[in-house]
Amino acid sequence: MAQATTYLDHNATAPLRPEAREAMVAAMDALAGGGNPSSVHRAGRVAKRLVEDARASVASLVAAVPDEVVFTSGGTEANSLAITGTLASGAVERLIVVATEHASVIDTAAASGVDVKQLGVDSDGMADIAALVDDLQTDTRPALVCVMASNNETGAVQPVLQITQCVKEAGGRVHVDAVQHVGKLPLSPLGGAHTMAISAHKIGGPQGVGALVVRGKGRVEPMLRGGGQELRRRAGTENVVGIAGFGAAADKAAESQAQLQALAPLRDELEARALQIADATGHVGAVICPAAERLPNTSCIAFDGVKAETLLMALDLGGVCVSSGSACSSGKVARSHVLEAMGINESRAGGAIRVSMGWNTTDQDVERFCSALEQALKRIRPADAGHVSSEGHAVRTAGE
Structure with a gap:
């Protein structure tokens, strides 16, 4: 008999919601005879209606109007479009990027050809607001500030409202990566951002489709040219089937947000038990940024001196799927730039795993x-008792 799988990696990809699958199958049936959303005949209008109905659903989820939603191939493209498109519009001259951003933001900024300032974070992963204000006052060139609403690795929630107020006062713009935030926590603190990236497969929709929300009259120049799709903000025939699934997932995410917020006690129970297990098996365990506001579904738990890759393999053999860091790294387990920016020493960061629950998680x-x-920790040799941090001080956590 095949071993049952316990899937606790929703931050990488949430399981496909039945409603999204049904919408995609229905869209494939509707398009079986053809139909391009840009065509004016009957078949084209059918395809167009599928896209626009989904656009309305996604807009409703993020408290936007439909024309503000630009469909993309996913969160990575949405982040890239926000940065390159805003720069190309001439609205800003430089970039400020929080050190714990997703690689799609950090790498796009690095390749932009403009000045990039990296904004540091504290030990809980919170952006340094004082340093941001100082930078905005010192360098008066308009800046695009990129901030992730909720971190994909730790779940830490950034003070986006405060950041947005500071940036707007300085005449700049704000882009928010809300890929992990949408459907889990209220979006009202993000409402003042100029652009916002979201992704279907993080809320139970299909992979390969996302959106950039461009608020109000914000101008974002297209990266892809050669067509009038998406109000000329993203050329290319739309992924109608994927978009239909996105719309259905958005509807369900809006309905079940309270259910996901109610996962916080289950998350806390998981963390407490993980620390108890670490102690009982001779390991030192620690929850990363436990005092910070976090996503209700996300736990980043570190085991000092343990190799995360070894632990992930042991858990996988036990039928449990979790991750270490971001899932956008070609399956590699490498040191997390997020934990490094937070000042977590190498021994602890190297043993950090991410457990992320979701819409179908149970007790x-x-x-x-x-x-x-x-079972895994019993088989892994405990780290040396005299663990020393990178600063040369003893680290005290649960289990010591």
């Missing part, structure tokens, strides 16, 4: 995770 999933974790 039994947590039970199976804890059981598999206990």
